[in-house]
Amino acid sequence: MAAPMELSCWGGDWGLPSLHPESLTAYAKFSGAPLTVNTINNPWRAPKGDVPVLISEDIVISQPAKILNFLRKQKYNADYELSAKQGADTLAYIALLEEKLLPALLHTFWVEAENYCCVTKPWFASRIAFPLSLYLPGKMSREALNRILLTRGGPPPYSLVEVEAQIYREAKECLNLLSKRLGTSQFFFGDTPTTLDACVFGFLAPIYKVCFPRVQLQEHLKQLPNLCLFCDDILTCYFRLTLSGHSPAGQDIADANLQKLTQLVNKESNLIEKMDDNLRKSPQHPPRKLTTLKLAAGGEGSSPLNRLSP
Amino acid sequence: LLLSTAAEPWPENAALYQQLKEEQILLSDNASSLAVQAFLQMCNLPIRVVCRANAEYMSPSGKLPFIHVGNQVVSELGPIVQFVKAKGHSLSDGLDEVQKAEMKAYMELVNNMLLTAELYLQWCDDVTVEEITHPRYGSPYPWPLNRILSYQKQWEVRRKMKAIGWAGKTLEQVLEDVDQCCQALSQRLGTQPYFFNKQPTELDALVFGHLFTILTTQLTTDELSEKVKNYSNLTAFCRRIEQQYFEGHDKDSSTTVAARSAKRSLLR
Numbered sequence: 245m246a247a248p249m250e251l252s253c254w255g256g257d258w259g260l261p262s263l264h265p266e267s268l269t270a271y272a273k274f275s276g277a278p279l280t281v282n283t284i285n286n287p288w289r290a291p292k293g294d295v296p297v298l299i300s301e302d303i304v305i306s307q308p309a310k311i312l313n314f315l316r317k318q319k320y321n322a323d324y325e326l327s328a329k330q331g332a333d334t335l336a337y338i339a340l341l342e343e344k345l346l347p348a349l350l351h352t353f354w355v356e357a358e359n360y361c362c363v364t365k366p367w368f369a370s371r372i373a374f375p376l377s378l379y380l381p382g383k384m385s386r387e388a389l390n391r392i393l394l395t396r397g398g399p400p401p402y403s404l405v406e407v408e409a410q411i412y413r414e415a416k417e418c419l420n421l422l423s424k425r426l427g428t429s430q431f432f433f434g435d436t437p438t439t440l441d442a443c444v445f446g447f448l449a450p451i452y453k454v455c456f457p458r459v460q461l462q463e464h465l466k467q468l469p470n471l472c473l474f475c476d477d478i479l480t481c482y483f484r485l486t487l488s489g490h491s492p493a494g495q496d497i498a499d500a501n502l503q504k505l506t507q508l509v510n511k512e513s514n515l516i517e518k519m520d521d522n523l524r525k526s527p528q529h530p531p532r533k534l535t536t537l538k539l540a541a542g543g544e545g546s547s548p549l550n551r552l553s554p
Numbered sequence: 555l556l557l558s559t560a561a562e563p564w565p566e567n568a569a570l571y572q573q574l575k576e577e578q579i580l581l582s583d584n585a586s587s588l589a590v591q592a593f594l595q596m597c598n599l600p601i602r603v604v605c606r607a608n609a610e611y612m613s614p615s616g617k618l619p620f621i622h623v624g625n626q627v628v629s630e631l632g633p634i635v636q637f638v639k640a641k642g643h644s645l646s647d648g649l650d651e652v653q654k655a656e657m658k659a660y661m662e663l664v665n666n667m668l669l670t671a672e673l674y675l676q677w678c679d680d681v682t683v684e685e686i687t688h689p690r691y692g693s694p695y696p697w698p699l700n701r702i703l704s705y706q707k708q709w710e711v712r713r714k715m716k717a718i719g720w721a722g723k724t725l726e727q728v729l730e731d732v733d734q735c736c737q738a739l740s741q742r743l744g745t746q747p748y749f750f751n752k753q754p755t756e757l758d759a760l761v762f763g764h765l766f767t768i769l770t771t772q773l774t775t776d777e778l779s780e781k782v783k784n785y786s787n788l789t790a791f792c793r794r795i796e797q798q799y800f801e802g803h804d805k806d807s808s809t810t811v812a813a814r815s816a817k818r819s820l821l822r
Contacts, residue, residue, distance in 0.1 A: 307719075339666035350628035391717040421655035504816035 251311075254284030255371060259455045261483050263367070265349060265450060266308040268296055271442035273482040274324040277315050284369075300511045312439065322438045330402050330433050334440040337425070337432075340418060348415030349447060351408065352461055354388035359456045416464045422448075423468040430477060437478070445454035445478050564641060568601045568623045570594075571609045572786045577693045578607060580686075581670040583772055585617040589631055591761025595799040596754050607694035607782075637754050645755045653750060657757045660742065660749070664757075667735035668764045670720060671728050671778075677711040679725055681774050736765075741786035747794060754795070760794045761788075765816045 251272060254264040261269040261281070272279045286338045297304060298311045300318075303538075305311050336364060353364050363500060368384070369377040396407050432444065451461050456473050465471060492494070567733050572587040573579040579587070587603075593656045594601045601621065606612065613629045614622040620629035621637075628637045638644070646654060676687050691707060692700025715721045720728075739761060749761070765788055782788055 278595070328741040332741040333656065335734065335738045336663040336742075339663040340659040343662045343666055387717075394714045394717045421658055424651040425655040427652070498636070512566070 249277065249279050249298060249300040250282055250492050251279045251296060251298050252282045254368075259479065260449050262446075263450050264296065264348070265294065265446045266375060268308055268311055268442070268446070270437075270445045270478065270482065271312065271315070271322060274437040274439075274442055275315060277318070281292060292381060308491065322436075322442065325436065325468075326433055330438075334438065336439055337422075338443050340421070340501055341443060344418035345447055346412045347411040348461055349394055349451060350388040350392060351411060352451070352456065353454075353460070354385040354554065356458050358458050360447060360528060363454065411477065415461060419461075419465055419468060419471065423471050426470050426474060428470065430474070439481075441474075441478070446476060447478070449475050555721065562624055562641075563712050564599050564643075565624050568599070568621060569604045570601050570619050571604050571606055572619045573609050573614060574605045574607055574694060578690055579605075580676050580690060581767060581773070582669060582676060583618045584771065585669070585672060585764040586617075586631065586765040587763070588617050588767055589760045590621070591633065592636055592762050592799060593635065593645070593756050593759035594638075596645055596759055597638060599638065599643060631756065631760060645753065646750075647757075648753060649750060649755070654752065657750065657755055660739070660757050660758055663709050663713075663735060663738065664760050664764060667689075667731050668768075670715075671732045672764070673711055674715060674720055674723070674728050675725075675773070675778065677708050678715055678721070683708065685774055713811060729777055729781060733784070736785050738783055738786060743787055743791060745787065747791075752798070758791075758795065762792055765789075766792045766796065 248469065251268065253262050256262045262283075269281055271277075272281070276292065296311065298314065299305075300314070303314075305314050316323075326334070352359055354360055365381045365385075368381045374381050392411065393404075393407065396411055425431060429435075431441045433440065448465065448471060451465055452472060454462075456462065459465065570587065570590060573583060582744065591601065591603065609618055609620075610616060614627055617628045617630050620627055621634060623637070626637070629632050638769055644655060649657060666683075669765045675682055677683060688701070691704040694700075698727045712721065717777075723731075750757075766784055768782050769789065769792060771779075773779075
């Protein structure tokens, strides 16, 4: 068996494996690929500077589409049982996500001032080494705004407020469409999860779980119960998350804490035993011999007393 | 605003504006314009095509084509479909919710892959830019305005490509994406006459606009049209729509595929 592949991507919080919509952690789970997931804190240190990055033996692959292709060629294919038409549908829905949902997602994370200042920037800054933490979140924010304006903004002069209104309208419509397509099934193509489920999960989970001050998209998503159930199902089944939000990393931390506590208790009990030993050997409390009382009457009375001496 | 104009019937003098057909229009704009024309034909709404050199600047969003109906100006296929729906004409009313979701998803696929690939080829492939795009784009204007306008547009498009991650792609990768998109469309279409079986929808109009333009426009290489020709059901689809909706409507040329491609091959 080849050495396990390594996937480097942004880490997660709020109960998610990753905050990045295209981190592919879900696809890896669905296809059963043996990946060790590294959460990185410095995208420039990752090869080629892009995130996510897959490293397999000596090969480095950096874009989500290429990573998916590589995993498929290695026979980790989550779409094995799909028909040709369903494969075509997958491509179409992924295009829908990128065109209609991604701008609003980028806006919620990186452009909406309150969200950016209170949540996104501190989160990313805390995971990036100083001094990059001062520069990189700002750069990501500018890139997000740039992307939104170039793909959605009309010719200048345009009103940013109108562009924002439009992208949120389109995103809500996109969520409605996804909800209608999913209907009452557990996954988009029947009972087993596929690439499309992984991509939809990647986009929806951050919207659903991350706690922002301005949450119009999250509120809209919460009105679509089948999509919320979809996210929760995947989180509980594939990422062993409880609904209260302990991630596997958190679980490891809890285990480590438990270990520490056990060690502490052991140490304490060792200490107590030692103290006990000391207590016994200590000269302050020599075993005292009871003076035998010799009764005048005879020797019999004294024998029980003799037996009392330690 | 839409409700007040919804009551008005479709006027006779509705016009669609695009760039000059012979000298100026480019692959992507031609595709978009043809898609709108096909859609309106499918809705049975008469429209006449008006060619203006400055059509791009007349458009409210800067994108082409746009239609001038009564006193309303609407640009791009999406808003035009909404506008026409407000007037009471729709091609997708018979679809259920899941089918509507699918239709919208496939339309985004065409926009995301085919349109972006066309833009890439026109503005980021150096050979095509030099030989076709630059001479055509500014052709109605005198030097140096023609060069300035076309460099400005090229800079804009390249910025957009960079923002969405296409700037790093090679031509081969772009053609691969086109092939993947065509494969998906071909698989979805299967043996049906239209994407949603018996009746055409705006998706059929959009796919027709792009594929027909790719098939009939001569570029520096045939690689792009070859990708589409690999899928026989797609070429049959284009021919079928052309015969059904454009026969006898086009005033300035005969409308067989051969005639159209001969005409298009003069686009250099």
